[in-house]
Every structure is written in C-alpha cells, then in structure tokens.
Amino acid sequence: MVIDLKQCAALIKEHNEFVIISHEHPDGDTLGSAFALAEILRIMGKKRVVKCSDIIPKDFYYMTDSYIADDVTDPFIITVDVADEKLLGNMASLYGGRVDLCIDHHVSNTYYAKNTFVEDRAAACGIIYELALELGIEPNLYMRECIYTGISTDTGCFRYQNTTPQTLRIAADLMEKGIDSKKINKLMFETKTKSLLHLELLARNTLEYYFDGRCAIITLTQAMYKESGSAEHECYSITALPRQIEGVLVGAVIKEKEDGTFGISVRTEGDIDASAICSKMNGGGHKGAAGASFSCSYDEGKAQLLNVIKTALDGLNQ
C-alpha cells in the first residue's frame, strides 16, 4: 500500500519494537536515515535495532559510536533508502517478503513492502527529518548530524542535480539549530585514504586522449588495486575523472575484473548518449552514465570501444 507521511507516523506510533534495515554497501543517506530513525524511536521509548548487510565504513563513527541496539522479539520491519529488496544484500534471506514499511526517495522503488512511503523531492534523510517533525520530536544534535550526513552525501554536498530548494532549506535549519558541519564535511568530502590516493596516481598515469581530446580513457587493472591496497568499490572519484576534463565529451574507465574480463564505465556530456555507446557493447544505462563489459582481450575490447565512441562523436558533426 502506498501511504503518506501521516500514515507513516501512525504506523510507527502503533508499534513498539522495530528492525531498521539500510541498503547493502551503505552510504551516508541510508545510514543517516537508519540511525536518525533509530534515535526518533529511542526518544519515543520504543525498542529498535539497525541492520545492514555490509560493514559500516569507519568514517561514520559519529553515527555508530553512541548507538546501542535493543533486544527485539517481534519487530515491525522498516527499510530506509532501499528501492528494491535485492538491495538488502545478505539481509534479503532473513527479511525478504517481510518488510512492513519502506521509506524511500527513489522513483524506481519496486513497492516490495506492505506499506511504502516514497517522496523524491529530497534525500531519504530529508524524509526522516519531516517524519520527526510529524511525530513531534525535535531533532537533537545526534539526529541532526545523521540527517545532515544523509542530505549532504546524497547531493555531493549540494553539487549534484538532485539538490532541491527543500534540500538546501533543511540543511539551513539543521545548521541553525547546530551541527558540526566542519567535522562532517571534512570526513565526507575532504579526506582521501592513502590507498585511494595511490590508486588515483596509478590510474592518472594511464590517461589517454583520443579524437582531438574529445574522449579520455583511464585503465584500472587488478595489479593496480593490489599495488595500492585499494578496493574496486572505492574508485568512484576515478570513474568521474575523465569526463571532468575540459573539452572531453566522452570519458571512459576500463576496469579489469578479478576473473580477467573487463568492465567499462562511460560518462558523457551534452548530446552524446552513454547508454547508446554501451548498448553497442552489450551494456546499458542512462544518457549521461552507462556501463558494459567484455571478455575478449584488453586491446580488442578497447579498440571496439574506441570505434563505437568515434561513431558517436562523428554523429555530432552531421
């Protein structure tokens, strides 16, 4: 059933024990939502426990350090920022088909829960903020920092396209009531691990330009992950880099997988369609960002990719 904010608040009032589940590979928005909701429930005198498929990155210590789980026996199951049950990771086996309430901000939500509240104007944490106010709970410092973390990380610190006037106004309210935004921004946006820095260096050394600088390609190999001590999921900043270069319309990163095959991430500007490029390599995605993979040799796959990119760029001139 699709429900609204008031019904969402009513469901929470009705129950006394809760399990709150974030999505796998947790980010700031799903964790901020989970821990802010847990704090709302604690203040309301209810029992709750937060669950996540994967280890919580240590940078979020200020959300996890003071949290102590309660014992729950017959809990009401809530997911936060989880568009699809598949994203519960290894929690799916335990909670799949049993979610009572899903609070989410993805229009792609699959409505797998008994009750679903989706609101796409803000980060998931923005919904939790409104829920707190609806429940008459004034967010304390801890809750404000959880919510700010979600909102700021979801929008790349108010830089991405999904930033809305509402996002900015909630952040303004949180800041006015008091948060350590210096601490949070430093941890979330201004800190690089040594291993990522090393991987970035190795990656940047592979940067090649093609087609008068309109295409830039970076290559990541398993040897580079090993040499730098970093993991594939850390490399977001590298995936974004080629397209950030002035004049580049198509940026691609070719990533060697553990089994020796290769993945491709393509990011494009303006009229160039990344999903059209990737669909010719048996992949797909969105207009500005898409992916594909190949199991032939690196040289062959790259030649094929360059060929497809050339066709896309040639299409611009017609």
Added chain:
Amino acid sequence: MVIDLKQCAALIKEHNEFVIISHEHPDGDTLGSAFALAEILRIMGKKRVVKCSDIIPKDFYYMTDSYIADDVTDPFIITVDVADEKLLGNMASLYGGRVDLCIDHHVSNTYYAKNTFVEDRAAACGIIYELALELGIEPNLYMRECIYTGISTDTGCFRYQNTTPQTLRIAADLMEKGIDSKKINKLMFETKTKSLLHLELLARNTLEYYFDGRCAIITLTQAMYKESGSAEHECYSITALPRQIEGVLVGAVIKEKEDGTFGISVRTEGDIDASAICSKMNGGGHKGAAGASFSCSYDEGKAQLLNVIKTALDGLNQ
C-alpha cells in the same frame, strides 16, 4: 562612513552613472557581485560599467556574454568584495582614494571608501541579493545566476566553514525561482583543464610521507609548470591535497618560484598550528593555513621545514 543596507540603497537611487570594480585575480564572488549589481542598475535605467584589473576567466562567459558597458562621464565609484584598496590591482592608480561606496563581506575590510557597507554573514553576492530586494528589483534569471555563482564559489559549493543558514536559504530561493545550477556547478566545480590535470599528476608523483604518515609533502617546480603548460595561480587543488590525506596532520607544498627561490604552503589539522610552523621559517598566516619562503637550496630548505614540523608533531605527544 559605515552605512547600512537602506543607506546603501539610497546612495544608489541618488546617482545615475556608476563604475563597479571587482578585485584583482577575479573570482566568482567578486564577478557575480559586480555583474548582478550592473544588472540591477540597468533595470533601474542607470548607466554603468564593470571594471577589473585582470582578464575575466572564460568560464564566467554566462555573466559576461550579454553584458554591454554604458558610457559614463561622471560616475559614482563602487567596489564589490574588495577588502583593501590594494586589491584593486592596476585599477588602484585610477580609482585609489576615489571609491564612493564599498560593498563587502570581509571583517578585515580597511574602510578605504567614503561609504562602506560590510556584512559578514554571507558571500558578497548575498549582499547584492538583499540589495536588489531592498531596491524593489525582482532578480531575473541572469541576476540569479550571477548571485548563485558568487555564493556557491565563495563557499566551495556549501562545503566550507563560511557556509551559513542564510547562504543556504538564498541558494534555495534562487533555485526555486529558477537557475541552471547544473551548468554553473559543472563549470565551477566539475571541470579540470588538461594543463592542471597534467600538473596534478606531476605533483602527485612527488608526494612523500614523513613521521609515520602524519606529514605529507608535495613539490612543484618551474619545470613542471612549463611541462604542463599551467600557471602557479591555478594550483589551489594541489595546495589543498596533502592535508586531505587520511592521517596527515601537516600537509606542505614547496613551490619553486621563477627566481629560483622557494615558497612553502602549510596546511594543518587539529592542534597543530601552521602559523607557528611558518613563523620559524620567517613566514606566517593562520592556525590552519600559513606560508613561508626560503632562498637556500631545495634540500636545505626542506630539511629545515621537516625539522620544524617534527618539533610540532613531537609537541603533540607531550
């Protein structure tokens, strides 16, 4: 004379011809303020011309493209975002001692103008926004984009410590009324020139860690500027990098100058005082960011710097 917003508006109403001057090496805030103010004056039917000591970077084309200067004969002189007359650059010889009104947000303002309006709660552009409303001018798309540029660049897109609730609320208003924030954020925060990218790569290759990874040092040489085709003033991202590395408490960049001597930029975390470190090298600055220079050899100067940094780090353990 120190004046308030109403008096500021009154002075503008009283006059008909204006020169608006930005600071030298112009950034988004001074230019956004200058062009937004010019647009206010245009709408009010007044004549105005914008002046700047240095060339306006081409990324600001959306502010400059539609601007056409008027002829002015007996103008009222306004500076925007200029804390000190020295910052007028080569405009100082023409307008020094003659500024009628200074609109600024620096607490360090030297009150060189006949009338000064300083308000430190927001970017300089935030003041221009309030001035527009005070004058009864509803900001049009062009003016909104100028003001958003100033506010977002001044705060590192709402990431720096100077971000206030007011900053965020003005940005929310501008976004609600309509701006192309995607275009502006891409140009201001998501684009790297090829030459800077090349310089960053050369610089990262020089990265060295000292004292159990608590200190990181990068070296920039004249040969690197030449090889990459970049200029010294472009290297802000490099100056910030060493301190961004996880575990680093003191980040330093040693920069070879054209005359063969060296400058040092030091950034620190927590209790380490950058200005104390730099004062021992005959420099100075703030607690978190300071600078110094040396004219001995690179090896000697670096050894001296490392010695000072070691003392500062040792002081932490006592």
